[in-house]
Amino acid sequence: MKLFVPHDERRPHPEPAPTNDALAFGAGLILWLLALVIVLGMTALGAMPSSPTVLGTIAVGLVLGALGLAVSRRRPR
Template sequence: MRLWLRDSERRPDPVPAETDDRKAVLVGLGLWAVALVVVLVFARQLADAGDGWWFWTVVVGLVLGLVGLAYLSVKRR
């Protein structure tokens, strides 16, 4: 196996696949929303155990997902 090929020996790069990134972000946001509901149901138990940071983790996941969705909307235009 050779590590280096001459340009004349290389095959052309494949065409990039068309994807709908918004669907992936929306699925992720849905999962974060489900996680928020679960964390809110168990909020007292998490706080008593010292694991209240889970709430903020879910909030940050939702915020970053919304930022990503906004970015994709701007990129799509």
């Protein structure tokens, strides 16, 4: 087993796999919106006390997902 392989003997890096980032961010946003609806519904029914931490976490998830979706759509293919 070699611990050091000279640069000229190394194999080239493989090409990155194509991904659909917009689809992944969109699915994440839908799940965050679903979480928001569930939390607000449970709070309205009194099954869960109003927690700013939970709503803050959902808000951060929605903002980061929207930013990720915007960046992934602007990026050249």
